[in-house]
Amino acid sequence: MKAETLQAICDRVVASGGPGEEIEAVAMWSRDTEVRAYEAAVESFTSAESAGVGVRVVRDGRVGFAWAGTFEESAVREALADARDNARFSSPDPLAGVAAPDHVEPVALTLHDPRLEEFATSDKVRLAIELEAAVRGADRRIVGVESVDYSDQLALSAVASTAGIRASSTETTCALSAYVLASDGTETTTGFGFSVGRHPGELDVRTTAADAAKRAVRMLGARPARSERLTVVLDPWVTAQFLGLVASVFSADAVLKGRSLFAGRIGESVASPLVTLIDDPTDPQMWGATATDGEGLATRPVTMIDAGVASGFLYDSYTARALGAASTGSAVRYGFTSTPAPGPQAVRLQPGAASAEEIWAQVGDGVVIQEVSGLHSGVNPVSGDFSTGAEGIRLRGGEPAEAVREVTIASTLQRMLADVVAVGADVERFPMDASGVSLAIADVSLSGGGE
Amino acid sequence: MTDLIDPDTLQRVLSAALGTGADWAEVFAEDRRSTGAVLDDGKVEEMTSGRDRGAGIRVVVGDSTGFAHTADLSERGLLETARIAADAARGANGEGRVVALDRREVPSQRISIVPDEVDKARKVELLLAADRVARGHDGAISQVMARYSDGRRRIQIANSDGLLTSDDQVRTTFSVSCVATGDTGMQTGRESVGHTIGFELFDRYDVEELARAAAGRAVTKLRARPAPSGQMTVVIGSGGGGVMFHEACGHGLEADLVDKGASVFAGRIGEQVASPLVTLVDDGTMGGEWGCFAVDDEGHAAQRNVLIENGILVDYMWDGLRARKEGRRSSGNGRRQSYQHLPMVRMTNTYLLGGTSRPDDIVADTDSGVYIAHLGGGQVNTATGDFVFGMTEAYLIEGGRITEPLREGNLIGNGPAVLRNIDAVGDDFAMGPPGTCGKDGQGVPVGDGVPTLRVHGLTIGGTAA
Numbered sequence: 001m002k003a004e005t006l007q008a009i010c011d012r013v014v015a016s017g018g019p020g021e022e023i024e025a026v027a028m029w030s031r032d033t034e035v036r037a038y039e040a041a042v043e044s045f046t047s048a049e050s051a052g053v054g055v056r057v058v059r060d061g062r063v064g065f066a067w068a069g070t071f072e073e074s075a076v077r078e079a080l081a082d083a084r085d086n087a088r089f090s091s092p093d094p095l096a097g098v099a100a101p102d103h104v105e106p107v108a109l110t111l112h113d114p115r116l117e118e119f120a121t122s123d124k125v126r127l128a129i130e131l132e133a134a135v136r137g138a139d140r141r142i143v144g145v146e147s148v149d150y151s152d153q154l155a156l157s158a159v160a161s162t163a164g165i166r167a168s169s170t171e172t173t174c175a176l177s178a179y180v181l182a183s184d185g186t187e188t189t190t191g192f193g194f195s196v197g198r199h200p201g202e203l204d205v206r207t208t209a210a211d212a213a214k215r216a217v218r219m220l221g222a223r224p225a226r227s228e229r230l231t232v233v234l235d236p237w238v239t240a241q242f243l244g245l246v247a248s249v250f251s252a253d254a255v256l257k258g259r260s261l262f263a264g265r266i267g268e269s270v271a272s273p274l275v276t277l278i279d280d281p282t283d284p285q286m287w288g289a290t291a292t293d294g295e296g297l298a299t300r301p302v303t304m305i306d307a308g309v310a311s312g313f314l315y316d317s318y319t320a321r322a323l324g325a326a327s328t329g330s331a332v333r334y335g336f337t338s339t340p341a342p343g344p345q346a347v348r349l350q351p352g353a354a355s356a357e358e359i360w361a362q363v364g365d366g367v368v369i370q371e372v373s374g375l376h377s378g379v380n381p382v383s384g385d386f387s388t389g390a391e392g393i394r395l396r397g398g399e400p401a402e403a404v405r406e407v408t409i410a411s412t413l414q415r416m417l418a419d420v421v422a423v424g425a426d427v428e429r430f431p432m433d434a435s436g437v438s439l440a441i442a443d444v445s446l447s448g449g450g451e
Numbered sequence: 452m453t454d455l456i457d458p459d460t461l462q463r464v465l466s467a468a469l470g471t472g473a474d475w476a477e478v479f480a481e482d483r484r485s486t487g488a489v490l491d492d493g494k495v496e497e498m499t500s501g502r503d504r505g506a507g508i509r510v511v512v513g514d515s516t517g518f519a520h521t522a523d524l525s526e527r528g529l530l531e532t533a534r535i536a537a538d539a540a541r542g543a544n545g546e547g548r549v550v551a552l553d554r555r556e557v558p559s560q561r562i563s564i565v566p567d568e569v570d571k572a573r574k575v576e577l578l579l580a581a582d583r584v585a586r587g588h589d590g591a592i593s594q595v596m597a598r599y600s601d602g603r604r605r606i607q608i609a610n611s612d613g614l615l616t617s618d619d620q621v622r623t624t625f626s627v628s629c630v631a632t633g634d635t636g637m638q639t640g641r642e643s644v645g646h647t648i649g650f651e652l653f654d655r656y657d658v659e660e661l662a663r664a665a666a667g668r669a670v671t672k673l674r675a676r677p678a679p680s681g682q683m684t685v686v687i688g689s690g691g692g693g694v695m696f697h698e699a700c701g702h703g704l705e706a707d708l709v710d711k712g713a714s715v716f717a718g719r720i721g722e723q724v725a726s727p728l729v730t731l732v733d734d735g736t737m738g739g740e741w742g743c744f745a746v747d748d749e750g751h752a753a754q755r756n757v758l759i760e761n762g763i764l765v766d767y768m769w770d771g772l773r774a775r776k777e778g779r780r781s782s783g784n785g786r787r788q789s790y791q792h793l794p795m796v797r798m799t800n801t802y803l804l805g806g807t808s809r810p811d812d813i814v815a816d817t818d819s820g821v822y823i824a825h826l827g828g829g830q831v832n833t834a835t836g837d838f839v840f841g842m843t844e845a846y847l848i849e850g851g852r853i854t855e856p857l858r859e860g861n862l863i864g865n866g867p868a869v870l871r872n873i874d875a876v877g878d879d880f881a882m883g884p885p886g887t888c889g890k891d892g893q894g895v896p897v898g899d900g901v902p903t904l905r906v907h908g909l910t911i912g913g914t915a916a
Contacts, residue, residue, distance in 0.1 A: 038711075044516040044793060045539035051522065052503070063496065069503030070522040082500045089571045091494035144712045146834070147891070181713055181834055188712070188834045224910070227681040257492045258594045259630055259637070337501055377828035377841025378861030378912060382630055382639045387678070387860030387912035389830070389839035406837050408863050408912025410680065445914040447680030447863075 001029050001049075003156045003168040009071055010160035013055055013080055017162045022058040023080070024098040024161035024295070027051075027071070028336045033121070034151040037128035045125070054336040057083040061092040067337045098161040099295035099317035102327060106291035106298035107282045111171035113199035116152055123200070124150050127176065131205050135178045135193075138213035141220065146179040146190065152200070159296040167296035172198050173287070175431050176208045182216035189222065191215030196287060196431050215370060219391060222403035224450040231366035231421065232409055232444045233359055233395070236428035236436030238369050239349070243434040246413060247279060247344035249381050250304040250312070251330075252319035259382045261414060262310050270310045271417035276350035277305040279314060279330065286346035288433045294333035294340035302328045305417075316342040347434035352423035356438040359422045361398035363440050368393045368400070369409060384412040390446075407448035416441050454607060454617070455480040456506065458552050460526045461609040465550040468510050468533035469611055473540060475511040475775075476533070476550075477610040479748060480504075480524065481790040486566065487600035490578035498571060507790040508532050510540040516772070517541075520791045552615040557745040557752045559619040560738065564650035566601035566623055574599045577653065581627045581662040588666035591673060593637070594630040597662070601650070608750035616750045622741070622896060623652040624885055627662045631669035638675070638858075640668030641843065645885030645896070648739045668825070668844050675856040678845065678913025684820030685862065685909045686813055686848060692826035692883030693899030695906075696731055697801050698838035699831070699866040700724070702890070704758050704766075705784070705796040706773040708833045715836035715867055716764065724764045725870035728806055728904075731759040733768055735783050735799035741885035742799040742898040749785035749794050756782045759870075770796045788893040798888060800898035806876025810903035813875045815851040821911055822846045822853045823862075826883070836866035839912075857913070864909040877903030 006027040013025035034046040053076050054067040064087030068075040128150040136142055152174035160166045176195040181188050193211030195203045234242060254260035262270060271277075281290045281299035293299050295317055303311050315323070316331035319342050331340035360368065373389035387410040394401045411419070424438030456464075461478055468476035482504040489496050506529060507520040517540025521532040581597040600623075607617040624645030631638050642665040644656045687695060703714040716724065725731075735753030737743050744753050749771040757765050769777075770785030773796060786797035814822065827841025839861040846853045882900035 038514075041513075042515045042540075044518060046518040046793065047535050047539050048518075048520045048791065050520075050791060056497075065497050065499040067499070067501040069501075069505065072522075075502065078502070086498035086500055086571070089488070089498045089575050090496060091490075093494055093496075146708070146711055146713045181711075188715070190713075190832055190834045227916075257596075258632070261637075339497060339499070373830040373832070373837075374828070374839035374841060374861040374863075377830070378839065378859065380639060380859050382637050383672075383859065384636070385859045387914075389837065389861055389863040389912070391837070405835065406863055406865055406910065408680070408839070408861055408910060410678075410860060410912045410914045412914075445680050447910055447912050449682035449908065449910050 001156055003158055003170050006156055006158035007160065007166065007168045009053060009076065010158050013076060014160045014162055016080065020059060022098045022162050024056040024159065026054045026157065026159045026333065026336050028157045030153050030155040032153050033124060034149060035124050035128040037132040037148045040129055040132065042125055052336040053079055055079045055083040056098065056339060057087045058096050058098060059087050061094050061096045062087045062090045063096050064090065065339050095318060095321045098163050099165055099297055099327065100163045101165055102297055104298040104300065109284050109289055109291045111198065111284065111289055113172050115199035115201060116172040116174060117154060119200045127200065127205065131176055131178055131209060134205050134209035135180050135212055138209045139217050141182045141184060141217050142180055142213050143183040144181040146181060148178045151175050165296035167292040169290060169292065174200055174203060176203050176205065178208055178212040180212045180216050182220055184220045189216050189219035194430060196429060218393060219403050219405060222391060222405035224406040224448040225394065225404045225446060226450045227447045229443055229445055231363045231440055231442045233363055233366060233368045234439045235368060235370050236426060236438060237430060238372050239439040240430050240432060240434040240436030241372065241375055243347045243349065244344060244432065245379055245381055246277065246417065247304060247347040250314050251342045252313040252315040252323055253342050255313055256319050256322050261384050265310045268310055269308050271305050271308045272420035273308040274352065274420050274423050275305050275308055275417060276303065278303050278350065279344045279347050281345040283346060285429065286435060287429060287431050288346035290345065293329040294331035297327050297329045299329040302330065314342045314344060316340055344433050349423055349437055351425045351427050351437050353425055354422060356424055356426050359424055359438050359440050360395050362422055363395055364398050366395045367404060367446060368395060384414045386411050386413055386416060407446055410445045410447060419443050455482055455605060456524055456607060458615060460529065462550050462552055464529045464533050465609060465611050467530050468508055468537055469548060470537045473510045473512045473537060475611050477509045477608065478506055479790055480506040480607040482605045483602065485600060485602040487598065488574055488578055489598050490582055491596045492594065493582060495575050495578055505790045506532065508536040510536045512540040515540050518793050550611050551613055552609055553613045554615045556616055559745045560647050560743060562621045562649040566621065566650045567603065569650045577625065577658045581658045584659040585627060585629050585662040585666040588663050589670045591631040591633055591670050592629050592666050593632040596628045598626050600624055606748065610750065614750050616746050618745045620647060620744055621649050622647050623649060625658060627665040629666045629669040631673050633673035635673055638669050638672035640665045640672065643884045645741045646739045647741060647743050671856050672858065675858045677915040678857040678860045679911050679915045680913045682908060682910050684817055684905065684907050686817055686820060686822045686903065686905045687901060688822065688824045689810065689877060689879040689901065689903045690881030690883055691824050693802050693901040694826045694829045694840045694886065696803055696901065697798060697899050698829040698840055699864065699869050701798050701801050702831050703833045703836065703866055704768055706767040706769045707796045709767050710773055714833045719764050722764055723762050724867060725759050725762040726873040727762040728873055728876045729759055729762050729870060730804040732757050732804060733798050733801045737800045740800045740882060740898040741896050747783045747785045748787045749781065751781040751783045751785060753799065754783040768796050768798065770794055786895045788895060792893050795891065797890065797895050798897050802900035803902065803904065805878050805880035805902040808875045808877050810877040810879050813877055813903050813905050814848060814853060817848050817851060817905060820848040821857065822848050837863065838866055839863045861912040862909045863912060868908055869906055872907040873904055874907065875905040879903055
């Protein structure tokens with residue numbers, strides 16, 4: 001499959017547009033491989049191609065959308081017909097429409113590495129089995145694995161519209177992941193490790209295994225702590241998840257619809273001066289890197305918080321029109337089955353100068369949070385209420401002390417941003433829309449049933 | 452219903468998948484259609500529809516599974532996919548064999564009104580009514596979002612044991628989310644309903660009532676105080692959701708996790724793992740509920756499975772793969788998100804049977820604690836047993852009375868400990884709102900339910916002392 005083929009499918013859909021009708025078509029195709037290793041053999045091997053189109057039609061200010069999970073011509077025609085029919089039922093909105101070209105040139109990004117396609121199937125299997133062996137051998141207290149996977153993807157996408165948008169992309173990604181079990185004979189703990197890249201040569205079996213083992217083993221003997229307010233140091237993995245939530249509040253869609261804590265606060269202080277929060281899909285090192293967004297406009301770096309001051313929102317073309325701004329190339333689609341909406345793609349904090357250990361020393365008395373749970377059930381980005389399950393390592397005198405589990409940490413997003421006391425230099429990348437660093441936040445409520 | 456793939460083709464594809472001696476092969480075909488509409492900011496922003504069809508082919512050799520899928524349901528496309536799946540499960544070495552299929556149908560859930568045959572304008576009217584009523588409910592309501600969606604999923608499963616079966620699943624759901632704005636900032640309230648039925652959902656539920664409930668929940672929370680922190684006694688109200696059990700032990704009773712030693716409940720069959728008041732059931736046959744079906748995604752008929760009876764662990768939940776390994780039958784818990792996914796052990800409708808206490812007495816008998824009227828989602832680490840779940844509508848209990856509303860947050864506990872610490876179960880069982888359960892990147896619809904119950908030993912994740 002070639003990106004030109006996808007572009008041609010989009011072009012054909014768009015060419016059938018009639019007078020007074022705007023049409024936008026996206027086409028996506030991917031080839032995925034996943035190898036799961038267990039007890040030195042292949043537990044499962046998945047090899048598959050998926051394809052689909054999404055068609056958006058705007059007529060008289062009414063929007064209709066339809067999708068089909070195939071490139072079959074009759075199904076694509078049916079999707080267009082359905083999108084037209086669907087448009088009859090939505091509310092008229094004079095601002096509705098597809099994105100118009102804004103003549104911002106996309107940056108040249110190389111997200112495709114041909115070495116992935118040349119990598120033999122047998123080598124993929126070997127990597128997964130090697131990783132399982134490395135994990136099991138990393139520490140005598142590793143007693144099992146929940147899952148050890150090698151996965152890769154070649155993904156192509158294209159978009160075109162009657163407004164003259166045409167864009168396509170080809171990218172490769174691959175990852176190793178390990179979820180492991182450690183035991184001291186009385187209780188079991190878990191840990192994970194990742195390695196991601198554009199081609200398998202960038203994957204690191206040893207570090208993935210060591211990370212997974214370390215995270216599991218250091219939780220052995222963990223106990224609930226007693227409730228108190230203290231400084232937490234989010235490890236890079238937890239920070240990345242936290243940043244994704246914060247960035248979602250900078251979506252112009254949330255601003256437009258009165259759901260953003262930061263609406264009307266541009267130019268005001270919303271965070272500690274240590275916080276500079278950026279969404280930058282033009283950075284090829286980021287997992288979410290892309291030269292064009294879900295509407296085919298060039299992506300660009302957007303600074304959401306500049307040294308503590310709210311400085312910008314993430315716009316797609318619709319919210320830009322509605323709020324009198326320009327699109328920031330932040331239209332996100334979750335595959336061909338969804339319409340675009342503004343959101344974060346590649347969020348990061350401007351890193352500080354300190355290592356994790358230096359931050360621990362600075363904090364002195366606190367807790368390093370290595371995992372959180374229930375982000376979807378305990379964090380409300382509209383009210384800002386933040387409460388998650390947590391596990392980690394207590395810091396005493398700046399040194400790692402006992403492990404802590406079955407506790408929660410709670411505050412509000414507003415207070416957490418204001419209470420940032422240190423930003424680490426230890427950038428880590430994950431297969432998600434944000435990267436992370438160690439992040440110290442003061443005055444967080446730790447809640448637990450410990451003595 | 453008409454076959455997605457004709458049985459003769461299926462036989463040839465299965466024979467090809469078995470190739471030179473694989474142990475087992477399966478074709479799972481799926482045709483899925485969905486319609487949805489979203490109202491936000493006073494406008495029906497868009498109406499959408501989608502269609503997806505394809506087949507996933509599994510080939511098992513020893514302990515190794517090869518899997519491939521295709522959107523091309525022609526015999527050529529299926530044979531090519533079977534070859535890829537067979538290649539992926541390398542190691543087979545023996546004689547090929549011919550598969551004979553034996554049709555075994557289980558009646559699908561009955562649908563009165565097929566959503567596809569309902570005018571789209573009627574679906575839009577429901578959204579507009581919810582918006583109007585929610586906004587009119589209280590001046591503090593500043594934003595309303597409402598969603599309607601329906602989906603029809605036809606599946607067909609054939610395997611090398613000779614099984615040939617199918618199901619036709621229709622699900623309809625509606626939700627309203629409101630934002631209330633006051634001096635204390637913004638708060639949200641949500642209400643949702645969903646069943647494995649057609650458009651008759653709206654004979655059972657009045658969207659205007661749902662809108663009022665969602666709006667009321669948001670407005671109430673404007674005067675909510677920060678939730679307490681630390682361990683407290685918790686009373687969970689009937690109908691607010693059984694997600695606590697889904698997380699506290701449901702996932703831990705899935706045989707795939709048990710098999711890998713990743714569950715605190717491994718090796719504990721026959722033991723007292725919960726208070727004698729606890730009888731927990733997972734029931735895929737529960738008529739019309741969100742997590743029900745006629746056959747699971749491996750073709751096994753849905754079952755009602757008692758997992759814990761009077762506190763004693765009776766059985767785990769099983770899919771075909773893990774059941775074959777143990778030489779037993781699947782419990783009808785093999786599910787997958789779509790034809791593009793491998794099935795695994797999943798819950799259906801998981802619920803705690805009702806007890807004998809009067810709900811009012813349970814509250815009156817609680818000197819101080821937290822009353823949770825509505826639960827949010829949750830998450831569990833099955834290996835440690837630590838789990839969380841959210842409270843989206845909760846109140847303080849003071850002197851045996853429900854008093855001040857509390858802000859949102861998570862609660863955390865350890866499954867085996869929490870199950871032992873249930874000391875009252877009410878006689879007012881009710882199912883909760885529809886849920887989507889995520890596991891290993893796949894989402895499937897699940898239901899849950901509880902009567903009013905009281906539990907000790909949960910830690911509330913608030914900010915107040």
